[in-house]
Amino acid sequence: MNSKQLNEISKFLSYVLRHEPQSIGLQLDTEGWAEIECLIAGAAKEGRVLDRESILAVVSSSDKKRFAISNDAQYIRAVQGHSTESVKLQHIEKEPPEFLYHGTATRFLASIQQQGLVAGSRHHVHLSQDIAAAVAVGQRHGKPAVLKIEALRMHQQGFKFFQAENGVWLTKNVPSDLITEDDQ
Numbered sequence: 426m427n428s429k430q431l432n433e434i435s436k437f438l439s440y441v442l443r444h445e446p447q448s449i450g451l452q453l454d455t456e457g458w459a460e461i462e463c464l465i466a467g468a469a470k471e472g473r474v475l476d477r478e479s480i481l482a483v484v485s486s487s488d489k490k491r492f493a494i495s496n497d498a499q500y501i502r503a504v505q506g507h508s509t510e511s512v513k514l515q516h517i518e519k520e521p522p523e524f525l526y527h528g529t530a531t532r533f534l535a536s537i538q539q540q541g542l543v544a545g546s547r548h549h550v551h552l553s554q555d556i557a558a559a560v561a562v563g564q565r566h567g568k569p570a571v572l573k574i575e576a577l578r579m580h581q582q583g584f585k586f587f588q589a590e591n592g593v594w595l596t597k598n599v600p601s602d603l604i605t606e607d608d609q
């Protein structure tokens with residue numbers, strides 16, 4: 426399979442495992458797990474030919490380790506990024522490092538300055554430990570801007586932080602007074 430095909434399947438998996446499982450009649454449990462056989466059958470009903478081998482190829486080649494396979498190899502889930510209400514993933518709560526970064530687009534800066542960072546349709550605001558990852562995330566939305574978050578201070582003020590299996594840091598929202606624009 427070439428990288429374009431892998432990428433296309435990865436986008437489909439993100440869509441059904443994070444956002445719209447019902448679009449192919451798929452059930453996720455509260456930890457986000459879906460039965461791989463049901464995923465294949467649901468996709469087939471929508472005319473999409475998927476097999477276990479290509480799903481496993483996408484999981485193992487994912488640059489950001491977006492998906493996980495259960496120990497018994499029967500289930501798959503997205504490790505973060507959900508918006509579907511059916512999933513309430515119990516991420517591991519952790520003390521964050523002193524600073525974390527968030528990539529956004531310059532056109533959102535005024536609003537972020539007003540409201541702080543909000544999760545929007547997802548369950549969490551996504552933060553990264555390194556600036557390069559934040560730049561790449563920001564680029565998806567337009568001209569990138571990187572925000573530096575005083576994560577440890579937030580934590581000391583009682584905000585909870587979680588780390589997903591793939592290293593992405595998550596929190597519910599970030600108040601604007603603990604955000605500065607990083608000039609990279």
Ligand code: HQG
Pocket residue numbers: 439489491506528529530533536537540541542543544545546547550551562563566593
């Ligand atoms: C912005 C990718 C205006 C926020 C990445 C972002 C990530 C505000 C956008 C993951 C705002 C939401 C998530 C406010 C936040 N006013 N705009 N008050 N607060 N925003 O896609 O963080 O490749 O939901 O800055 O690596 O871009 O999919 O979140 O620009 O980890 O695996 O609202 O998606 O991972 O956009 O990306 P998104 P995100 P995957």
